[in-house]
Amino acid sequence: MHETTVVGWDASETAERALEWAIARAEMQAEGRRRLRLVRAVDDTGLAGDDDETRAELQRAEVDVAERAERIRAEHPGLEVEAAAVRGEPGDVLADRTGDDSLVVVGAENGRTDEYWHSSRLGPRLAGAADGPVAVIPVGDVLERSGVMVAVDHGAAAERLCRLAADYAAKRGETLHAVHVGARTHDVAQDTEVVDHALAPALADHPDLAVERHVDSGPTAPALLRRAREHATVFVGSRQLGTVRRMFLGSVSHALVTNARCATIVVPPVSGLHSEDDATRA
Structure with a gap:
């Protein structure tokens, strides 16, 4: 692929x-x-x-x-x-x-x-x-960064996104940082389960990959932007609606792309996998 x-x-x-x-x-x-x-x-x-x-x-x-x-x-x-x-x-x-x-x-x-x-x-x-x-x-940015960050949410598209990010991190020999942003009143244990579920296929592919899990709360885009500042590469899903090409991204992936300080890879949902719960809602 x-x-x-x-x-x-x-x-x-x-x-x-x-x-x-x-x-x-x-x-x-x-x-x-x-x-x-x-x-x-x-x-x-x-x-x-x-x-x-x-x-x-x-x-x-x-x-x-x-x-x-x-x-x-x-x-x-x-x-x-x-x-x-x-x-x-x-x-x-x-x-x-x-x-x-x-x-x-x-x-x-x-x-x-x-x-x-x-x-x-x-x-x-x-x-x-x-x-x-x-x-x-x-x-335009000269700060040294390391690690691959993936923005994790629910659904099969999130699993695919994690697999792509894990494959890239493994090839670069870097740590994969899986970040999930819950609601302000989120349950940390439940949100950690979301991350673990999304990561499971990726870790089956790369059992020796170093992985760190991060569960944050609050508005999604600002929380991801704060995390993104620390890493060399960011993977984020895009939420594409309908059967025609969209000319604009949603709020999360748009914020990450337009404020990027590192390589930012936007991955659209695969046909047949997309739902309201797929990937990081962008």
Whole structure:
């Protein structure tokens, strides 16, 4: 699952940071599954149908992304690298490449820089429209962090989310931190059972994985954001309603993505698994 790592790349600082993370992730994959795809979207929404200008921009993008892919091949000969320039709005182009066989990676800016307003919108919009997991990789923060955090709730989607997070933590040799946020009047014992149930399949896959359980209370998004500051990677489920793609995430995953200070991976529910109790309600 998620064998191919797809990167939205446009030569910006945010895209280069995302690419760096994506290369490291692709190199963790098993032999024969170390596939990396660079996708350079040429946004033609502001070109007013000028085909000559669009074609010229597309040609420049094809050269740029091909050159970047060639450098990656030279520096990382163990990776299978593909590159493409595609005409279309970046969010739509990348959403079309999401699914159960790929992880799509994009960059995000943390500060009020020239790139902030674009990159801060792309991550949550893409994650809300995606058919598969999306990793949002921020820049602008230099604190050292460790550990993989997974936001845990009820249901089969939570078990799947924990398995994905545990697999990633095992490959990185890091501790998995399972965090559940209950109500203000929550029962700690019952909430711990929720965490244990969600973790059970993951621990069956990785019996030697170091795991820490955390049960908090209060508003979900602020509690998860406090925990997320401590870790290098965060996994969170998304709550997608209906049969059409959503353009926006719910409050929890949106808060985590837009305030990300570490790699944040948003995982949508699988068709047939989704219910009101699935994953972390986002």
